[in-house]
Amino acid sequence: MKRGLITWDRAELPAAAFAARLSALDQLCADFDVPAIVAYSDVCRSNDVRYISNFMPYWNRALTIVPRGEKPILLCALSPRVYPWIQSVTIHETILPSPNLPARLAKLCEERGWSKVGMIDLAGLPYDLYTQLVTGNLTFVDIPRGAFRPAATDAEIAMHRHGAQLARSLLEAELTRSAIGLTDHELTGRIERRLRRAGAEDVVVLISDGRSAPLPARGTKVNENSSASVALEYNGHWVKLSRNTDNVTSTLPPREASQQVHRELLSGRYAWEGLTARDNSKNVITSIQVMIERGENRLYYGDSGVQGPDGWQLL
């Protein structure tokens, strides 16, 4: 679950930005001839709902409904005792207690007289929700994610960039030769402490001792061939970077075909997922992680950037 700082900084993401997104969703409602669009979210799939309302389902599932011309409605199974907090960090004013999400959605649609609604990425719903929803009386129109999320805006890119700068400066300070001799647990703790105190919402640290890919700490010692990978979420916006103790770098994207490269989408359904060719058609936030072979060892170097039709630019 999330245990970092979940907040809404109105200076970096003004209410007007959400108003523009809702306006675009209104247009999608018109395009798909539906009175409302629904988006699913859970702990590891929060990017889409974060985009709509800044809601982060830190410990559960939720459905966000955007009726045409209205502010979004949140259906969630979290206790009403946390609703004031949710309202303080999102644009949600209406939150409906929903221990049974499909039943509550059906009731809402009945109250509104809706017989069909749009669902973002219908086939991506968890199977239990999917079967309950599609076997009910409502008709669901699939709204492809490609239609829903346009190219990243300047405000989104700025938050990804802030996260990247935090992680970059931290790794450059912590992952030096002075880290050699620490256990990977100790290095993980140091990185987490500084990033979480700097306001990270979530942090995932993986360490390689040169003989493996970056993995969760397992008690090995940091050495001259060690690398650390940090995935950091800042106000709902992910970045991923890797550095190594010997400061070996690579051009990004790498020019040498022999280097093993993994590219990930950081603004997709999950926090990160493998990048496909179709994701390159517009500006999306991605990471490139490169494995550099050095003798029998592997070092890792990577960073995050904006991937578009014209190439990749470092954040």
Place this chain on the structure above:
Amino acid sequence: MLNRDRQQQFVALMAERGWDLLVFYADAWRKDQFRCLVNVSFQGPQAVAILSRTGEVRAIVTHPWDLEPVAAAVNGKTVLAVQLTDGLDELLSKERAAVVAINGLEHMEARYVQVVHDALRVTPVSATLDVEEIRRVKTPQEIAWVKQAAELADRGYEQFVKVCQPGMTEFELVAEVEAFVKANGAEDNFMLVASGGTEVTGMKPPTQRKFKPGDSVTTELTPQVNGYYAQICRTLVIGEPTPKQQQAYAIFSAAQQAAQDLLRPGVDISDVARVQNDVFRKHGFGEYTGPQYTRVRGHNLGLYPDEFPHVLENVHYIVKPDMVVIAHPNTYLPLSGYMVFGDTLLVTRTGCESLNKTEKKLFHS
């Protein structure tokens, strides 16, 4: 590593149920549904293990960094498929399974269930409840890991008390404790906090609120070691506790002790909830044991920090030896605001053993 005890149990379950294949599907939220067989903390968005009736295990990973550790654990075919649909299709399209069951079916994206259906030409059934029932009773190795996690929870709470001070924000406190448990071997940590007075009605992720003298600072601290969680719940008052805070603590302490005194094999878990709630009723606070003020009176622990059964008066489940349960009568009281108190309990043959060694008291700084 492959959990060989579970592998044998799951193969026996397949024979009993007539399943030809048992698929373990997990995403980044519910890794436990994969790790109950293949105990690797994968980093991709999903991972899948496929168990055959002969005990053979194959796996699909969706991130290249998962390939080596998962392949080493399963000692069988492991496929890297950045798009899970491709991996499912590759491993299942040549199978001839009449009955396929999926652990985590409910959580699986509908598109992946469709791929399984198309590859095997059968509609998969859910194995989730059967697998959960097996998982509830811990193996000796799993108990050893839970004990390590409980020991770390105690040390983590010691750090919590040490660093918590007026002027510090909630998220800074969590950062300090998180760093401590990670530096000392935790793989992950589930943690909720709250701070303040009688206006506080529940816990949530940490905020920028700064601690003040007189605050109750509550936490559920839940480190994970080798995949297994243990939890401790304690309340700390900044400064000297007021008589009302002490009065509230006495009720929570008595309720938790009542649960610990009752918990043993053969007891209905609903009674473990009832004896806690009865303490509140005896003191005239029965209304604060309902869903308006609290969630559960405890829950099972293991690879997931909030396993079933939940400890509630309307949940009936007969307790078995080697279950690991936290009893925590956490709720709101008008005396104190939201307060928490609980220990991780291992069910023994004749009773239960508290795995937490932290002193049972209302802490203050």
